[in-house]
Amino acid sequence: MNIRGIVQDSDTVAGRLFDRCVMILIAASLVSMSLSTVPTLPPLWRTILTVAEAVIVVLFTVEYVLRIWTAEDRWRYVRSPYGLVDLLALLPFYLTLMWAGMIDLRAIRALRLLRVFRVFKVAQYNTAMARLGNAVKYARDEALVFLFATLVLLYIAAMGIHHFEYEAQPEKFESAFSSLWWAVVTLTTVGYGDAYPITVGGRIFTFLVLICGMGIVAVPAGLIASGLSRALEDERATRGITRETAGS
Amino acid sequence: MNIRGIVQDSDTVAGRLFDRCVMILIAASLVSMSLSTVPTLPPLWRTILTVAEAVIVVLFTVEYVLRIWTAEDRWRYVRSPYGLVDLLALLPFYLTLMWAGMIDLRAIRALRLLRVFRVFKVAQYNTAMARLGNAVKYARDEALVFLFATLVLLYIAAMGIHHFEYEAQPEKFESAFSSLWWAVVTLTTVGYGDAYPITVGGRIFTFLVLICGMGIVAVPAGLIASGLSRALEDERATRGITRETAGS
Amino acid sequence: MNIRGIVQDSDTVAGRLFDRCVMILIAASLVSMSLSTVPTLPPLWRTILTVAEAVIVVLFTVEYVLRIWTAEDRWRYVRSPYGLVDLLALLPFYLTLMWAGMIDLRAIRALRLLRVFRVFKVAQYNTAMARLGNAVKYARDEALVFLFATLVLLYIAAMGIHHFEYEAQPEKFESAFSSLWWAVVTLTTVGYGDAYPITVGGRIFTFLVLICGMGIVAVPAGLIASGLSRALEDERATRGITRETAGS
Amino acid sequence: MNIRGIVQDSDTVAGRLFDRCVMILIAASLVSMSLSTVPTLPPLWRTILTVAEAVIVVLFTVEYVLRIWTAEDRWRYVRSPYGLVDLLALLPFYLTLMWAGMIDLRAIRALRLLRVFRVFKVAQYNTAMARLGNAVKYARDEALVFLFATLVLLYIAAMGIHHFEYEAQPEKFESAFSSLWWAVVTLTTVGYGDAYPITVGGRIFTFLVLICGMGIVAVPAGLIASGLSRALEDERATRGITRETAGS
Secondary structure, eight states, rough: HHHHHHHHHHSSSHHHHHEEEEEEEHHHHHHHHTTTTTTTTTTTHHHHHHHHHHHHHHHHHHHHHHHHHHHHSHHHHHSHHHHHHHHHHHHHHHHHHOOOOOOOOHHHHHHGGGGGGGGHHHHSSSSHHHHHHHHHHHHHHHHHHHHHHHHHHHHHHHHHHHHHTTTOOTSSSSSSSHHHHHHHHHHHTTOOOOSOOEEEEEHHHHHHHHHHHHHHHHHHHHHHHHHHHHHHHHHHHHHHHHHHHHHO | OOOHHHOOOOSSSSHHHHHHHHHHHHHHHHHHHTTOOTTTTTHHHHHHHHHHHHHHHHHHHHHHHHHHHHHHSSHHHHHHHHHHHHHHHHHHHHHHHSTTSOOHHHHGGGGGGGGGGGHHHHHSSSHHHHHHHHHHHHHHHHHHHHHHHHHHHHHHHHHHHHHHHHHTTTTTTTSHHHHEEEHHHTTTTTTOSSSOOSSSHHHHHHHHHOOOOOOHHHHHHHHHHHHHHHHHHHHHHHHHHHHHHOOO | OOHHHHHSSSSSSSHHHHOOOOOOOOHHHHHHHTTTTTTTHHHHHHHHHHHHHHHHHHHHHHOOOHHHOOOHHHHHHHHHHHHHHHHHHHHHHHHHHSTTTTTOHHHHEEEEEEGGHHHHHHTTTTHHHHHHHHHHTTTTTHHHHHHHHHHHHHHHHHHHHHHHTTTTOTTTSSHHHHHHHHHHHHHHOOOOSSOOOHHHHHHHHHHHHEEEEEHHHHHHHHHHHHHHHHHHHHHHHHHHHHHHHOOO | OOHHHHHHOOSSSSHHHHHHHHHHHHHHHHHHHHHHTOOTTTHHHHHHHHHHHHHHHHHHHHHHHHHHHSSSHHHHHHHHHHHHHHHHHHHHHHHHHHSSTTSOOHHHGGGGGGGGHHHHHTTSSSHHHHHHHHHHHHTTTHHHHHHHHHHHHHHHHHHHHHHHTTTTTTSSSOOOHHHHHHHHHHHTTTOOOSSSOHHHHHHHHHHHHHHHHHHHHHHHHHHHHHHHHHHHHHHHHHHHHHHHHHHH
């Protein structure tokens, strides 16, 4: 059927146009969401944004219905991550219509943000995207170990700095939890400067933690470099096999 | 003809001298531009700078005319990126002469800065430059995906922190746009400390965003490492083929 | 014997359950330790925490006794790093019972934190963990050279900035030791902003130190990338040999 | 001769002991230098430090004389980088003795710091050191291109931010030179927070500069990863050739 081709395929001209329209709609949705956060917006603009939002959600609803209707296995689409995201992006608007004033609109509206991930679906036919995806896949297990080591180091850093700095700055390193904020800001090398050690012990401890931290922070770069090299080698190997098969 | 050899070639002694003179002229132009920003400059110095600037622009004009005159395909040079840069670097000075006081001189004069890229043209005969260039070329597609993922993460970070911090610090996280500044400063780990979350929700959100951000920040290093390895392999393969051809 | 299988093995269902219980106990111990740092904790919670701590330590003691009892070579386990950590995690509690009020409980209780490293023992059967471990092992010597170069650069940075900034900001760059704190915060790019150069000489010196520092900070990422590649190659070589042996 | 063996060789027991003594002397010299920066040092300590310094310099002089005396080509040693460093480390002390009070002792005494590089000479027999050295050598040309690109980006960042922020914050972005300090602190992601853009234009410009900057900052890590891989391959190739030669 014709509509199925437009909605489901990305190879035909009409299909690509449909995908592009959805992308533009998502971008418009993101822009309208960020504009609506401006507190000094004149009332006229606010009205325009409300209308635009309604139009966008109606179009998203049409898209959602079309996707269900044209899907080969409808139930499978509804349960798939993209199907759930498409539904979650619509729900807040309709829930607000029904129970206006009863739920915090803002927080729930953020669900629409999830739709941005659809961009990655369109992009996944891209070679670079696939290569990066493979690199990440190869590095996944190591990334988990890295994440765990980071969490352990954060815990040790928070407990340690609390021990050293609590007496000198009780309001900034009040408990292990407020010290954890310092640990996150320091180990990621962001360093806002809202909390920093002032005792000699705390500073030496920070130095030791940072030496460990710099080793740990370097892991993701190494993982991605190594993962990309593997992904490239695999691509070549596949191409080599294809050529050999074609040659013989 | 002799002048053509001096202007266009970089292999002869005279050609190399010409290139070096142009480089020195560009450096002088950069130095004079940065000196002219000092507000406490004595009037004598200011006069010297004005004269120096006029001399530099006249010499740039001579160079531009010589390049057009000696070019094999004159129109092609004028339209080429380097030709356009050479022209754009001259225009502000002559425009100012004609419509002095009518345009903001400062902003437009910055175009002369573009000439610094000519340095890369001279340098491109360099092996290291070529290798880095190849590494960047190989990593270009992945870099675009990375850039896109960064923008999405910045958007999510800005919307999220606005949600968490707006009530506690309305002057710093006024809208999604002022929150975006926080997101840029935090995810690049610059962390000036002009804005940072103070609520528990905002801090946990910052932690999650930074964990993602550190993975993303690591991508360029991985891309360049992997791109350089590929560029080196290609160099070796080419050399290997050359040797084989020479040997057989 | 049955209990030996439960305590020592990680392959059986019971063994895995035992390992998981120990992990949960360690996690509970970490949570209770961090909760006990909150100064505004209501008295009831504090009582619950004290009881929970006693229960955890008793369970750790039971585990320690079981591990000694079921070990093939008991003395070897007691002297092994894990055995020492298991003992050190128990001691503070019993010491406090005996000499309560005579020692600073807080500092000594931190020894329990060491138990978190047992997690790495369970995790070490993991391929990713082993690969990361190999990558670190390959890079160990280079990491020591890197550490030494970092220390030298920190020393030079501290002495230099003290020389440039002492007269302008004697309270912040009082001696080489307080300048060292600046050097650590700057070279790791944390940059709290509690101390920074304000003289022209100090700023130019900082620029030069940072150029060197960025080269040095990049070393760990390079080491891990290169170490991971080696670890992967070795894995393949081993698998290749296994296959060849199996094939022939 | 016996003394020659002690001073020049690092393979004999006596030679290694001599090297170790020199290392300890250098370390003592570094410690005494950093201690002498403490302004609150009691007079007794200050006297001890002065004596210790005299002893250290005398021992360095003895070492220098021994090195000249035992060198195969004396003039070559005196002109070599290590010979010059050894001399420069001694000169300040003797110059101070002769023209005390006439020169700033502090600045010139810093020359002794150069001796720390002798540590690298002893360490260079180390495989890891050699490998890192090779990695750096391979990456040298690319590092120069990287350094040049960094300088260009710093210049553009400084000129740009001066243009955007001068009117809003004339005291912080007074000229291109004070803006350069901002550019250094921002592009290295140190971010002290002593100067940051507050205008919308300046913030957008900062965002663009940081996107470029993160690509540039990633280059050293990539260079070292790729350089280390090459150094390792070369090592293997050399070993392979050695084995083949030995085998055939």
